[in-house]
Amino acid sequence: MAVGKEIRTKINSIKNTQKITRAMEMVAASKMRKAQERMRASRPYAQKMRNVVDHLAHAHPEYKHPYLEDREANRIGYIVISSDRGLCGGLNSNLFKRTVISMKEWHDQGKEIELCTIGSKSGAFFARLGGNIVAQTAHLGDTPEISELIGVVKVMLDAFNEGRLDRLYVVYNEFVNTMTQAPKVEQLLPVEKKEDKELEHHWDYFYEPEAKDVLDALLVRFIESQVYQGVVENLACEQAARMVAMKSASDNAGDLIGDLQLVYNKARQAAITQEISEIVSGASAV
């Protein structure tokens, strides 16, 4: 029957789209579980690091490390962590919005900003915005490794050491739960001191070989672990956001199919009625 052929092809094409979005939803769901596990697995290290660094910040070693000292902020660095791929709802755009707001605050005070981007979306966005990108990495995949981050982090740390940067922030999406991801701007350098009652009885360590060497190595690893934590957390967020986005896309496709099916049925019914009435009127005319 020729009736509603257009509608039928449309319904079929939407059905195909729905199949894809549903598959993506399921893939994202399983990847999210893995990403969450990775997030949990890397937490103890970051936490232990944090504890040690907190002790260090409160202890008074003979050597004061520049990472622990607050200095006047003239140049600001940002490490922006985004996903590599789209189709994850407003995840990246919310993050960029938050970053740009934070950048603008500094910009209005006449401070200069340097950027480091992790993930191809943030690279593309800030290149278009005309940001001063000094280091970039992308395509970390589903299993990011800390060795892939050493380079970009080192560029920023070197800049800090040379005095080209006075503050360093990391921006990423914080995984609140599957439905909620919140963009977060966190200060990396100088290391913020945490006022903690548990640390009341703090002590100074013995350092072997020298306080300077040990602190250097420790703080670099601390920053790297913070960035790594951001990357894995952002990855979990990406998968969660994609899962939700794809779920609503599948639902919307379902609604559309329902509506079109109704239109199709009506058109079909109308065509049949017309045909019958034509036959009937034809017969009565004879």
Next chain:
Amino acid sequence: MAMTIHVDIVSAESEIFSGTAEMVFAPAVMGEVGILPRHAPLLTQLKPGEVRVKNGDTEESFYVSGGMLEVQPHVVTVLSDTAVRAKDIDEAAAIEAKQRAEDALKDKTSEFEYARAQSELAEAVAQLQAIKKLKNRAGR
């Protein structure tokens, strides 16, 4: 029962070991150290080698490719590296990251251009569709 000390061995990517031990051996840069309970607070770098956790007669060993060792009187934490670290390797990685940023800025035909072309195409398609609809309506 002998006195024990709590031991955590963690790397940036996962938790490797958590438990108690009577004694812990670790390959510090200045030579191997043995840690007993109530050791004075110590912070030292590790070189690649074996961390051994001793409990009675049994000994568990873990390979670390360097890292940090933190000792508090009742807790030993081994912050193990997963990546091979050396000054020139780190340097090379940093240079590479910078290079990528420069390349991306130079390469205007990269992903961003593609994304823009794509959005322009989508816009044009939408316009065409609107025109087609208008024509259809007029034709009827």
